[in-house]
Amino acid sequence: MILLIVALVYPMGYARADSMTSAGEAIYRRGTLESGVPLVAYREGGIRMEGADAACVNCHRRSGFGVREGSIPIPPITGMYLLRRGDHGTGDQSLPYVETMHVGHDPLYTDATLARAIREGVDAAGKPLSYLMPQFELNDADMAALISYLKSLDQRKTPGVTDTVLHFATIITPDADPVKRRGMLDVIERYFADRNAVQFAPSPRLRTSNKTAWANTMFMVNRRWQLHVWELTGPANTWEEQLKQDLAREPVLAVVSGLGGKNWEPVHAFCEHEVLPCLFPNVEVPPINADRDFYSLYFSRGVLLEAQLIANRILESGRGKVVSQIYRAGESGEPAAEALGAALKSHGIAVHTHVLALGASGRGVAKALRKASSANVLVLWLRPPDVAALGRAPASPGVVFMSGLMGGLEYSPLPPSWRSRTHLAYPFDLPEKRIVPVDYALGWFAIRHIPVVDEQVQADTFLACGLLAETLSDMADNFVPDYLVERVQDMLAHRIITGYYPHLSLAPGQRFASKGGYVVHFADSRDGRLIADSNWLVP
Template sequence: MRPGKLISSITAAVLLAAASAMAPAANPPPAPAVDATAHPAAPSTESRIEAGRRMYLEGVLPSGEMITARVRNDVTVGGDFAICGTCHRRSGLGSSEGSQVIPAIAGDRLFNPLRLPTRNLPLAPQQRPAYNMETLKRAIRSGVDANGELLDPLMPRYALDDDQIELLIDYLKTVSVEISPGVDERDIHFATIIAGPVAPEIRKALVDVMQVYVEQKNSETRHESKRAQDAPWHKEWLFSPYRKWVMHVWELTGAPETWPAQLERYYRQQPVFAVLSGVANGPWQPVHRFCEQTELPCLFPTTDLPVIAEQDFYPIYLSKGMALEGQLVNRHRLDDGQVNRPLVQVYRADDQRAKAAAEAIRQERGVRTVVWHPGEGQPGTEFWRQVLDEAEDGHLTLWLSQADVDTLWPVLEQNGGPDRIYLSSSLYGDNTDGVPPSLRDRLLFIHINELPSRLSRLLLRSTGWLRVKHIYAPKAREVQANAYFALKVAGDALTHIRGYFFRDYFIERIEHTVDSVPYTSVYPRISLAPGQRFAAKGGYIARLSPVPNPALVAVTEWITP
């Protein structure tokens, strides 16, 4: 099937079938009054396509006013409820929620008859005739479709003038028309990104997963290429979308400021459909910005420093990383009725991860921040005494490595100190042998993955596959588990989009289906919804179990800030 023929696949047909409710429109409700003078045409400096895009995705009229509409005859709505893209989605290919199906409206779909596929040649029965501009304006204003039947009551009725509707249609005609870069007749290209000086064993562990998974994906155990080439007409929609996967490894070296140029070179050499997984020793921000500007899906990298920009569309993360740890400290104190007590947090100025955690709660009430500068070596006795004085009658949070924190224990044993000390599992690590038994009851660990005692069971699926393929790397377990998750989610989404190789639709299917995946990587709970960009949203507060074999034991359920 050629890309241009993908438009007629069964997926869009089924979505469009829900455009009409079956109640006859003998006496449709009156359309909202249109005041043309109140809605001036788009300014000459703004293109019609851009004006239509703002209407569709942002709900902003060319005049700068927000769009309002009416649902169920008399309820006025605005904001997200009146934005077309909220329901019909960025791709214009619609969605569903329970029994409610939102039809596809992108490209020329509305201006062609709706026909459902059938086994009976030569032509499928018509479900509704094609819209023309007049019937489409009627549908938008009065909720009456091309058959003269009422649309669903939840479909807003808009008080738009002719020019505003035409701006909207001009934009929709450009949406989801040409398949996205990175896909051709035979192959679909992906990349994984290794950013910064990543340890060789971590790099190898990641690349092994990506390459071996793709080799297995392309093994054609069901003769997929032949079936795609010779598909019978009634199964063409099922077999023709098959593509072989091609995985590229984009390695970024040097200063992060140089990474955007390196990414541009990689992308020019071979555009990819999406970036899958990846790992960074340093900030992910340059990669995030490149993907957002290029409109390139960037899915589930392993990074403690994601970019928290919920308005961005194309990067999707596993969690908020270190920022989430900071938020969990504040949430736990709030839930525990301790938020009014002072909190002193300490981090090293040269540690980006620690700084991200501290910045997440720096502005919270009662929080004081102490920065240890790297030129001063490890914290000494005098430094810790000053910190303990500040934390008197309060709590202490240490965004520090084990080597730094261990210098506190002798001072704490001699001088008392706060009754609650939060430590980051990500920074301190899982070796707690150096903690004096007399201090264990004071320590609370912020832990955003599954607890170590439960992690092996959670990772049975990925670990079993990795062992069978002889590529399991225990020291890189999280990186490999996250990569396997990203690959599985991408594969499932490609199955659902059935040849509609549009990046926006690909992301929308991931948002819609990730809640039901059977494998959640190192996180016990994941979920996404339209517009959400972090799959794991919570963590545990844990403490050490009694000696002689201390282990992390949760003192809270999985909590979210």
């Protein structure tokens, strides 16, 4: 409230406060002082840290809400948790619950005692803080900037959150497969409907959170989930503007699942710019540098992971003196072929690419195969209609690799004469190993009479919805975008039902929950049984 008054009466004062927050953000997130010099801190025993290694975000996280390291809680350090008025153990009813928060401690911090804690490692009462808390070298200006930033982290009202409803979006690009689109929407729409039916039968109710010292006075609303389907149209360079208009019209807390084709980059960029969590969209080509960003989480790198798996096998075998690739224009195979070509060319391997005409499924395959006949290794980035058009396998090349994700996995219509020489990149657990976790989703589909039109996409959508539900129940009433992303990361590694993936985890700085895959071949020329060429590979 004070800051608002200053902004109205003294605009220059508001600009200075904003500048301080920016300087404080650099200290907190990157360990860089306003002068550009690295932040310096010391741990117990005189251990020196500087720069990014000393940044507050490493322990207290981007949200400022902390984390639990084993049995040791790293507490929240946003302004409202450190500087709130004393409650003498009765609890501040306006303060959202965070797992690692300290309740009822007195005295509370002032700006002065907080500065002392950061510099000297003692709390507001003068007692030593945990040995995990470093002591930082900060002058008065940098300290003021850091404390200003901690206060700015407090977020009392989040877009897409009302007293009774949580709003979510799912995004579909115009190049998304229409069959997968229907399958994905069938799952997510029914999941939302079922969740609301269970939570609000026969009517909305209030219940205590059971997680705080003041549970008898602080209530958590069981909010309804509202889904908004944002379907993009036109060229990719218009998508961000379309999404901004959608968000202005229908503010949402997060994007859940979704479906893309060859290009998801504009959606990813929009979510980063708008501070909007995007949880596990169904995309074959996620942005290459997604690990540099924060708000978008993916199950895997898709065809880019397949390119890494194939590159490793070619390099290990030593057979790839000349490699030919075939993909159809406008498909996900284009960025995959570029990634594979770059990986192989860096090792001196000649790579030739043959592009099939845009949209003419099944046409031009035979001609491309003739052009590729002189290669030692052939790599196919093709959809099932093009795979079915391969015809009878030629005498050469002797070794063939194919995208499992694009080609239909074990259901690929690969002609029998190709099966003995073709190896599939397979970025999922093997079919026999994922029976139990996938059957859970399939049983849910069957009970609700949802047609299974693409098992992998629908299983991933179901998994994304389940992760969202578990995370929100753990967050209690603290609906903050950064905290939502962090809680998903924390919970993921402990999940037993992981669908198509053997294991999911997201360490700090990671945005792809499944890191590896197999290279497999068919057991024989007739059935779809797969045999792994080696153990699970993480390239």
